[in-house]
Amino acid sequence: MRGLFRLSSKWWPGVIPLVILWAIAAWNNTAPLEADLAARSGAALKDITLDQTRIAVAGRDVTLGADAFSEDGRRSAVASVDAVAGVRLVNDETRLVPEAKPFVWSAERDVVRVTLGGSAPLPAVKGRLVDAAKAALGGVEVADQMGLARGAPARFENAAILLLEQIARLKDGKITISDNKVSLAGMARELGGREAISAALRNLPEGFSVTNDIKAPPYVFQAYKDPVAVTLTLSGYVPDSSTHAAIIHAAGRKFFSEKVVDNLKQSVGAPSGFAAAVVPALGALSRLSTGTLVVSDREVKLSGDALYDGAAAQLRAGLGKDFPQAFQYKADISVKPASAPVDASVCQQLFSNVLGKSKIRFDSGRATIESDSTGLLDRLVETALRCPTAAIEVAGHTDSDGEDAANQALSEKRAQAVVDYLVKAGLPANRFTAVGYGSTEPVADNESDEGKAQNRRIEFLVR
Amino acid sequence: MAYLVMFHWGWLLASLLLGLAMGWIAVVQRGDGVSKVLARWLAGLAAALVAASIVRILPGRFGYWLDLLLVMFACYLVGCAAGSCLRGWVVSRNAPAGPPAGP
Numbered sequence: 001m002r003g004l005f006r007l008s009s010k011w012w013p014g015v016i017p018l019v020i021l022w023a024i025a026a027w028n029n030t031a032p033l034e035a036d037l038a039a040r041s042g043a044a045l046k047d048i049t050l051d052q053t054r055i056a057v058a059g060r061d062v063t064l065g066a067d068a069f070s071e072d073g074r075r076s077a078v079a080s081v082d083a084v085a086g087v088r089l090v091n092d093e094t095r096l097v098p099e100a101k102p103f104v105w106s107a108e109r110d111v112v113r114v115t116l117g118g119s120a121p122l123p124a125v126k127g128r129l130v131d132a133a134k135a136a137l138g139g140v141e142v143a144d145q146m147g148l149a150r151g152a153p154a155r156f157e158n159a160a161i162l163l164l165e166q167i168a169r170l171k172d173g174k175i176t177i178s179d180n181k182v183s184l185a186g187m188a189r190e191l192g193g194r195e196a197i198s199a200a201l202r203n204l205p206e207g208f209s210v211t212n213d214i215k216a217p218p219y220v221f222q223a224y225k226d227p228v229a230v231t232l233t234l235s236g237y238v239p240d241s242s243t244h245a246a247i248i249h250a251a252g253r254k255f256f257s258e259k260v261v262d263n264l265k266q267s268v269g270a271p272s273g274f275a276a277a278v279v280p281a282l283g284a285l286s287r288l289s290t291g292t293l294v295v296s297d298r299e300v301k302l303s304g305d306a307l308y309d310g311a312a313a314q315l316r317a318g319l320g321k322d323f324p325q326a327f328q329y330k331a332d333i334s335v336k337p338a339s340a341p342v343d344a345s346v347c348q349q350l351f352s353n354v355l356g357k358s359k360i361r362f363d364s365g366r367a368t369i370e371s372d373s374t375g376l377l378d379r380l381v382e383t384a385l386r387c388p389t390a391a392i393e394v395a396g397h398t399d400s401d402g403e404d405a406a407n408q409a410l411s412e413k414r415a416q417a418v419v420d421y422l423v424k425a426g427l428p429a430n431r432f433t434a435v436g437y438g439s440t441e442p443v444a445d446n447e448s449d450e451g452k453a454q455n456r457r458i459e460f461l462v463r
Numbered sequence: 464m465a466y467l468v469m470f471h472w473g474w475l476l477a478s479l480l481l482g483l484a485m486g487w488i489a490v491v492q493r494g495d496g497v498s499k500v501l502a503r504w505l506a507g508l509a510a511a512l513v514a515a516s517i518v519r520i521l522p523g524r525f526g527y528w529l530d531l532l533l534v535m536f537a538c539y540l541v542g543c544a545a546g547s548c549l550r551g552w553v554v555s556r557n558a559p560a561g562p563p564a565g566p
Contacts, residue, residue, distance in 0.1 A: 004544055004547055004548070007486070007489045007490065007496075007543075007547045008502070008543070009496030009497050009498075009499075009502050010485075010488075010489035010492055010494070010496035011482070011485050011486065011489055011496075011539075011540070011543040011547075012496065012497045012502070012505060013485070014481055014482065014484075014485030014539065014543065015536075015539070017481060018478060018481055018482075018535060018536065018539050019532075021474065021477055021478060021481065021535065022474075022528075022531060022532050022535050025471060025474040025531060025535070026527075026528045026531055026532075029470070029471060029474075029531075030524060030527065030528075033470060033527070036470070058522070058523030058524050059522075059523045059524040059525070059526050059527030059528070060526065060527045060530070061522065061523050061526065061527075085465065085466045086466030086467070086470070088519065088526060088527070088530075089519065089526075
């Protein structure tokens with residue numbers, strides 16, 4: 001041992017080539033060593049959720065910068081890199097992702113794209129939200145402007161994915177989650193879209209409250225009375241098959257000579273009271289010579305030509321007490337130019353023609369004229385106006401059911417009700433005589449229901 | 464340390480061989496080697512470098528280069544010691560076999 005120590009003084013000259021060797025080794029190995037440590041540090045962080053990870057290696061010292069999503073995650077990231085074999089020191093430049101308060105996330109749809117904004121809680125969630133948006137929207141461009149932040153409400157991802165499915169139903173608009181409040185605004189793509197979104201929102205995870213301001217395109221129903229083609233064309237939407245049937249039935253009764261062309265489609269999203277507004281509006285349209293009815297959401301617009309001044313005034317005044325309050329009525333009514341006067345025989349012919357197509361209907365057993373017959377009565381008024389000098393007998397007839405005296409009285413009252421309508425329409429009372437014939441002048445046998453129906457009638461006779 | 468050895472084994476082997484050669488030569492080399500004072504200074508310098516490495520006072524690449532130097536130096540010393548022992552053993556084995564010294 002002593003010998004070795006003595007000899008060691010002779011070992012020093014070898015240090016000079018050793019230093020040269022060292023310099024070459026350092027020159028050659030520094031970069032590969034740093035690259036190796038960087039690669040293995042990166043691999044050690046593979047399973048830890050971090051954002052903006054930066055690894056810089058100088059010699060054997062690793063500088064780790066990253067945004068972590070929890071304190072545990074941050075500590076474990078540093079510990080993992082520290083545990084990598086060969087790492088001498090870890091310079092910890094990690095930090096926690098800032099906490100958003102309130103935590104806001106949004107998806108906005110405009111004409112060309114959907115923009116995802118606000119914050120997502122984790123990079124993986126962010127990626128899944130972008131994928132969900134792309135899946136829900138087909139070919140629409142998805143712009144990802146989401147940042148990352150802590151503080152998302154529980155079950156945020158489930159809620160956001162459900163909301164992204166709804167954005168496909170919007171034409172434009174914005175869906176926002178702010179903490180646990182969900183708000184939706186904009187315009188639905190189709191009729192019924194608003195209702196479909198409302199239904200889907202019931203599946204939102206517990207704890208979220210919803211403010212739904214989605215608007216739907218206007219719910220439009222249109223009817224056009226064409227006097228040349230003698231048609232009534234219905235188009236637009238009705239809410240269901242029963243309303244559809246009810247409207248077609250009402251149109252058939254009110255438009256006695258027109259062929260009903262049914263182009264209606266069914267869709268949800270009708271305003272409440274839709275049928276109650278459309279049926280009286282169709283009644284008003286039936287009183288026009290030519291006209292258009294447009295029901296758009298809760299707005300009813302009637303335009304066209306009334307047959308005489310009194311009818312125009314009544315139509316401008318409103319649609320009667322059955323018309324729902326929630327609906328707004330706008331009338332743009334002019335009066336059809338008066339037709340040329342005709343002599344008494346032509347007048348009789350015209351009355352017979354009109355009454356040959358339909359009958360004035362009364363409530364059963366009473367002398368109250370059904371509202372469905374107003375269009376027909378207006379045509380009779382117009383005809384009476386064309387023969388201003390003719391005296392007219394309005395004759396009431398009944399079937400043979402019931403007592404004769406009662407039938408006689410009913411026929412008189414019904415004839416009088418019709419005369420009252422004509423007088424109220426502006427015709428002079430002295431031109432009309434109301435006569436009741438009871439069941440004394442049947443035009444068909446009273447054995448069948450069909451025959452009885454034919455016998456219950458009002459006739460206009462020019463004297 | 465294990466990582467350093469694994470990563471630089473070629474260079475460390477070279478240091479060891481250099482030390483082995485130097486130790487081998489030292490036994491039969493004539494001359495005094497470095498003076499005691501200089502040897503003490505050099506030993507002190509080596510101790511200071513070891514201390515600097517242990518407390519990791521040098522940052523980044525300088526720290527790595529220091530560690531590499533010390534590991535290579537350690538291998539060199541081991542090589543020197545082994546070389547000197549080996550040569551000493553060879554010399555002492557050959558001496559009795561030679562012609563006996565005259566009276």
